[in-house]
Amino acid sequence: MEKLFASESGLKRIQDKRISETPLPLGQVDDTVLNELFEESFGQTSQQFTRCERLFLVAIQQVLHQSGLSLEQPDTLLILSTTKGNIDVLEGAYGDRIPQEAFLLPKMTARIAHCLKAKNAPLLVSNACISGLMALNIGARYIQRGTYKNVIVAGADIASKFTVSGFQAFKALSEEPCKPFDVNRTGLTLGEGAGAMLLSSEEKNATIEVIGWASSNDANHISGPSRTGEGLYVSIQKAMKKAEVSATDIDFISAHGTATPYNDAMEAKAFSRSALEQVPVNSLKGYWGHTLGAAGLIEAIATIHSMEQGKLVESKGYQDHGVDEPIAVIHQGIEKELNCSLKTASGFGGCNAATIFRKK
Amino acid sequence: MENLIEDLKKQIIEELNLEDLTVEEFGTDELLFGGNIGLDSIDALELIVLLEKNYGVKITSKEDGKKVFQTVRTIAEFLESNK
Amino acid sequence: MADKNLYIQHSCFIRAGKVVVDQSQIEQEEDGEHLKAFLKRLYKSRETDYSKFHKMDALCKLAFMASEYVLEGVDWKSEIPAEDFAIVLQNRSSSYDSDLEHADSIQREGGIASPAVFVYTLPNIMIGEIAIRNGIKGENACFITDAFNSELLVDQVEDAFAEGSKLVLTGWVEQAAEDYEAFFFLVGQQSQAEKKQWTVDNVKGLLHEPF
Structure with a gap:
């Protein structure tokens, strides 16, 4: 947040043939940082998880850690949101380390649930670019209807050749870092990342x-x-x-x-x-x-x-x-x-x- | 030119899945957008791919696209002049 | 929740080579007929004039046809505003066919990505197609689950009604290559005698009926 308030952008021009034939600005998560965070959070090597799973898991674990909650509790639900999940598995990013079927979203959900020992099967929402907000909305409903006391909502997507090439075909990507609402805007800049939020019917600590x-x-x-x-x-x-x-x-x-x-x-x-x-x-x-x-x-x-x-x-x-x-x-x-x-x-x-x- | 026009019609019908249209019915001077043919923004992008794939011609600016993609004839003329 | 009195107005099942609308079989796959040919034949048999159908991927074609059957003869536009009509769908394989097609096109030497393929690499496009066809503007949610989850669907539809929806098109649309399965329910508040209540048991009951 300090960087946001200081108006510092994380977008960088990248040159990576695995993602794009031509250089382009991108909001990328540093792999080393992600893996360090993962190993810190889970005390195990990150090698058996995909990038998207690592993003999800690190974000969710931070919320669990801060709140002292566990997904092993029957009154806590996890809702995930993504568009393409483990799409890089399809691009052969992991060789034999990750089974091919992990590219299917229910398999990714199961792998995340297993790692977090989730008692309730997590839900997954995939509604294009509104997925993250939809997951939040659905979580809020579950709290309101009283089905669960806590809902952890988490969203993640990675930058992949799959999505970059698609948006390129749509002529939707900007050469320069994107300029929302500006007169000289020419398109979007892709990014990757994860977020997780705890929704709770318990008022304590909530702001x-x-x-x-x-x-x-x-x-x-x-x-x-x-x-x-x-x-x-x-x-x-x-x-x-x-x-x-x-x-x-x-x-x-x-x-x-x-x-x-x-x-x-x-x-x-x-x-x-x-x-x-x-x-x-x-x-x-x-x-x-x-x-x-x-x-x-x-x-x-x-x-x-x-x-x-x-x-x-x-x-x-x-x-x-x-x-x-x-x-x-x-x-x-x-x-x-x-x-x-x-x-x-x-x-x-x-x-x-x-x-x-x-x-x- | 006539062969090129016929080929283009076939390719457009095939690539854009215009199943309800035949080469015979496809007017060379019929507007591709806004008229009976009724192509949309995705079709326009798909036409760019078609010209690149089949003719090795790249259309990079929106203005060029608008000029070239008026009718099958304008596409054919553009291809002829870019040989 | 507020209103539990919801009824299945119409249902449509397209699975195992059969189309069953309101519990009567109306169409059947021919021997050796592939899914795409089957769907095209269904489309043609209805004399629908909607050329966008031919541009859709198989998942959207399947969802589109199921929605055509379930909404046939339903004059909802005279009864409710378009923003009170919701669509809530579930599937397992997301946009499997289009995912593979797009991935293949970019991995091939000299391959060029097709925007018309890429746009279908999202499962909620099937909701968009149905919304565009019918002018439906309400809530729209797409869940990916390992198998059809009737509890989730019943909960979500009840919540949609509790928040003001007057009609919900909901169900399961699964498709990966030649494997497919679609069941759609139109859920509303009208309660004529033959209409089943929108409950988990009734949904499961319809699902297990031998057709």
Whole structure:
């Protein structure tokens, strides 16, 4: 978080033929750091797990460690989110060390559950780029319905040749680090990472409440976002209704902000239609890239830190306003009391999600 | 030119899975986008792949794409001039 | 949760070479017919004019056909707003065929990635296709589970209703090469005599009926 508040980006230009034929900016997790964290957390070699599994496990273990909880408890559920999980197994990244079947998402889930001795079979949500936020929303529901006392929500995705080449074919990648909402934005920058969050019905130690959530579909196109922002607008309205708040209550929006021309234009429309033009908004993609199935969750975690510390993070890469509506993209990080925040996400398949947090 | 146009029609139907369209019905001057053929943004990207794969021609700018991908004839003319 | 009185309005099963809608078999695979040919024949037999169908991968075609059967003759648009219609699906192999196809295209020497293949390497695209076809704008969730999990599905659908959904299209759509299985349920609040209640037992009961 210090680096975010200091506006330091983790995006680096990489040259790695295993990921891309041409050099490109990327938000990569250092393998050595990841393995050290893994071995520290689990006291065993990281070699028998894939990169994606290591990311998941390290993030989840930190939450378990901080909270003193265990997944062996019957009242605790784990919900995972990812788009492509162990897709690098398909690319032969591990030779014989990892069985080929680990590329299937239920196998990855089982391997993670086994490592953590999870009593309840974890759920896995795969809803393109809203996966992380959907997992959070579904976790919040399980707490509300009283099925579980604790839900740990975790999201992870890796940067692979599979996704990089796909987005290249879509002409969606930026040559330079991405510039969300900027007039010169030319596309997204991919990233990888993991996030984990504990949702609990126990109030003790909690600083933030999840008070509203929703998802929706544009019903417009499988890869292009709606031009009118209709789907995202519906998600925001439903989440506000559930949270029993109005537009004037929202202090901050953590947008999806992929920096593709159409996505950012669509989001600006949806925020404007929701009477949220004046509300400070940022995209964190300029710091660590688009982490796909983990993005919504990682950015929700950053939102919570922002609220706890009363600080707004600069929207990295944003210089000159580049969307039609005069939305309040954060030029410079400032201190501000944040009582109520909105997090949104949108993705392929026309899906959108929104979540609202309130400081206790 | 006529052979090239016929080939292009076959390839477009095949690669873009335009099953409801035949080469005979496929008008050389019919608009590919916005008209009856009704191609979308993914099809446009797929056309770029098609020209690269089958003709070794790369289209890099959006403006070029818009000019070239108007009709089958404009694609054929572009390929002829890039031989 | 708030409203437990939910009923299965319609169901559709496409598995083991048979299409069963509301517990009556209406179509059957021909001897030696491959999945894609079977799905194409189903599409043609309905005289549907929807050319996007041909662009879909097999998983989406399967989900699309199951949704066509289960929504046939349902005039929901006159009853509820599009944003109150939710879609909640489950599957096991995610987008298996498209994953392999895209991976193969980028590993081959001189191979070029196809955007039309890559876009299908996400399992929730099948929800998008159904949403676009029908103009459905509500909640949409896609779960990946090792096997069909009726408890999860029943919970999720109940939650969707508790949060304002008025109709939910839900089920399991699994496909990897020639292995496939789809069951769809349209769940709503209308309770005519022949309609089964939306419960785990009733879902399991329908699943185990010999067709």
